[in-house]
Amino acid sequence: xxxxxxxxxxxxxxxxxxxxxxxxxxxxxxxxxxxxxxxxxxxxxxxxxxxxxxxxxxxxxxxxxxxxxxxxxxxxxxxxxxxxxxxxxxxxxxxxxxxxxxxxxxxxxxxxxxxxxxxxxxxxxxxxxxxxxxxxxxxxxxxxxxxxxxxxxxxxxxxxxxxxxxxxxxxxxxxxxxxxx
Numbered sequence: 169x170x171x172x173x174x175x176x177x178x179x180x181x182x183x184x185x186x187x188x189x190x191x192x193x194x195x196x197x198x199x200x201x202x203x204x205x206x207x208x209x210x211x212x213x214x215x216x217x218x219x220x221x222x223x224x225x226x227x228x229x230x231x232x233x234x235x236x237x238x239x240x241x242x243x244x245x246x247x248x249x250x251x252x253x254x255x256x257x258x259x260x261x262x263x264x265x266x267x268x269x270x271x272x273x274x275x276x277x278x279x280x281x282x283x284x285x286x287x288x289x290x291x292x293x294x295x296x297x298x299x300x301x302x303x304x305x306x307x308x309x310x311x312x313x314x315x316x317x318x319x320x321x322x323x324x325x326x327x328x329x330x331x332x333x334x335x336x337x338x339x340x341x342x343x344x345x346x347x348x349x
Contacts (some may be wrong), residue, residue, distance in 0.1 A: 169202050174268075176254050178260045180206060180279040181268065195275050197242060198300070208279060212238070215301040220245075221290045224329030228287015229322075230337070231255055231349070232309040236282025238302040243322035246295030247271035247287040251324050253341075255311070256283035257348050263341075265322055270297070285313055289324050300333075 172181040182202075186195035195263065200210035221227065228251065253265040270288075280286060285307055288297060313334065315322065319341045 169196060169198060169270045171202070171206050173239040174251055174265050174278075175261070176264060176284075176311050177256075177259050178281045178349055179266070179284070181250060182240060182277050182279065184275045186273075186275060187299045188303065197277065203279075206279075208238075210300045215242070215299075215305075217299045217301065218244070219299075221297070222297050222330065223290050223293050224326060226287065226289045226315050226328045226331050227323065228315055229285040229317075229320075230287065231285040231313075232282070232306070233311050233348055234285075234306070234309040235303070236309070238282050239280050239286075240277050241270065241286065242275065242277030242298050243270035243272060243281060243313060244296045244298050245272050246292030248290055248292075248297060250278065250288040250310075251286070251322055253272050253285040253286055253312075253320060253322075254283065254304045255344065255348060257340070259283070263320075263345065265320060267323075271292050274284055283317065285311075286339045288316055289326060289328070291325065308318070313344055317341045318320070321339075 170183040184195045203210045254261040
């Protein structure tokens with residue numbers, strides 16, 4: 169498994185090496201020893217979750233304030249355009265975003281440290297996104313910013329076809345930024 173640094177401080181991209189043969193494929197999607205060798209505590213993850221979405225669906229941009237949450241994110245079926253925004257005051261990449269393609273061919277997954285907004289747009293007919301999260305959900309810490317916020321100017325690959333009412337009503341980056349400082 170190859171580990172790549174990203175343009176966002178502390179975000180890692182884990183890239184497995186799938187083995188293909190006449191039966192299909194086999195790949196390791198998580199390895200505690202490799203995670204530990206890169207400074208992650210594999211025993212800290214407490215919850216696994218999964219979402220299934222149709223083509224054109226956009227989920228995001230969601231995050232948590234307070235203690236935040238660390239997570240490993242991967243696409244187990246299909247493909248997504250996955251985006252992170254650093255919302256950690258004092259971070260050298262505060263306010264920056266980066267996009268990643270996560271899919272069921274490379275099996276790459278992201279380590280997202282606490283203090284990031286996360287969202288994705290489905291590129292395939294259907295996509296299953298899996299999350300390994302380091303602590304229980306606390307709704308009081310939830311924050312959201314509109315996917316089309318002009319200050320963030322996140323480029324999405326396709327017009328948004330479906331978004332939840334919660335995401336459509338999300339606040340602005342400027343308002344969240346002011347509360348974080």
